[in-house]
Amino acid sequence: MALEEASRNLCCFDTLRSKCYEVEDPGTVAAAEERVEMVEQTLIIDTDVGVDDALAIMLALANPAKCRVLAITCVAGNVELSKVYTNVLRILNHCNQLQIPVYQGCSRPLVQKAIHCTVFHGHDGLGGASDKVPLPTDDLEPPKEHASVAMVDLVQKHPGTLTLVALGPLTNVALAQRLDPTFLSNLKELVIMGGTFEGRGNETPTGEFNFTCDPEAASVVLTEAECKTRIVTYEPCQDHVLDWDWFENWVGNPSPTAQLVRAMTEDPAQRQREVLQRQGFMSCDLITMASVLEPALVTRCERHPAWVELHGATTRGMLVVDRRPSIKWHHGKPPHVEFLLRKEDTTSRPLHGHVFCGELGFTKLLTLK
Template structure:
């Protein structure tokens, strides 16, 4: 059976690192490239973080491309410290930025996405784990890109107006609402969305997390280290918006989108909706509105994930940290 071709677009924080390792551990997947975008931290840190993950997994042959440093509209972006200022828990020694800089491809991430999709028409699955700026720029430069994709998987957005940054908006979408709007209007390929509420409702136990990171492998030790001092992995009750809405538990946000791309059977329920991202309003900006009756008269609908086979997902996560592979 031929391998699934995948491009991962990421703002590599701790959950992105876990998601990337899940993709790398899947024998049915060939990761063509990892493209980087601002989000959990600045884009230079994101590139370094991806290279760290690939180094731990001994997969440094996968090319890494630097992409967008900020949103389409507006000035500088206020990065959040959910996963530390560097995106990986602020516990790793830098090793010198020059060490990582020479490993980054000179081609821009947006150009790389366009080139790779055109080289493999109808074969590439694009998985977006951060703000959607690179994807929005790609479709503006080459409007044929969506029709040449096999499918698109997104971790981002929300479906109930429960926000984790503003009262109504999820992090990846509110960091660049205009790009989220463009992608969900112009990418007419099969599109699957793991919303914030979906990931939180399908959380795992902290007991499972302890088992996950206690494996005797390089990848597990890496994950244990980068989560060791990060407040997002605190067991204290009521930490953050996740606990306030959904209760305590381990939520590897981005890994759900990658798992769904690797093996669609891990998603046990999904619903097809017309959707649109709200761009206006003090509270509503960045919110993904579901339109089940299609009052917007859109020709394209997306698949919104609802429930997950947690046993299968857990097994995929365990396998993701059994790296490096021979």
């Protein structure tokens, strides 16, 4: 895709967000539930909104032909829970999608003390750009229901039809499973951004942030998930970055959305370029959401038993993937977790698929091959 074409496509998002669906009773779950069967996928997004979470949510909202966001649930992670909640409201306000209910969940991990990632996501979780993304002017009464309770209620009402996209620590998801032991088995699909397939972490030497933030929660979810479960680990996200020349052209677009993305990504991009010396801008949650919206993008997957290590000074929170050929003999059941794999070669090839062209026009994704 030529840079000029990609830049023009970005404007499509701003046109699209002005054509949001009207609802009879904005701000209620019932209004969103009426449309569960009208799209290819219906999502619950569980998030600890940082910069990449915000991009992933905007991507989902910009593609109503592919998915309907039934609810967004907030969990502490990248920043404190209160900031996660207001960040979600800011993004929904920008996208004219305030009819989507937003639930506040767990403010800390199940066992350990909370850790945050403000070094990358900024003090506000939006790269220091929260003042450029206004909150709704109307006083919105937050739902009194806890996020985990809301998850359970929604899945009970729509068994086997909802996809849960978990972009942050799995605290809310684990608590929902404890509230209702059938919760995970009644999901259509669970997609998780977290862990490392090869044991090389970003938060610890062996652990990725989301899993090390709440190892017990991740352990509960991976141990008890019986629905189709896919994990997008850190490695394929490292492989599929937005090269810097394209990235600069992208955020240089004059559209409101492009300027918002520029403001949110300015500091993280500088850190990725100068400190981490990456070849382009990496956004784990954007890759994860893209794999949900367009499953055909995912061409390399493997299924393995997997669990989370809960002990050790340097291994706590590590995702353990059992790749032994005799796994059925060792575990007594077939592999239950599907992993999106990194590409086999070292060449990043741009994707020219319709997901990021046409009606979406929001970003450029690199192949997941």
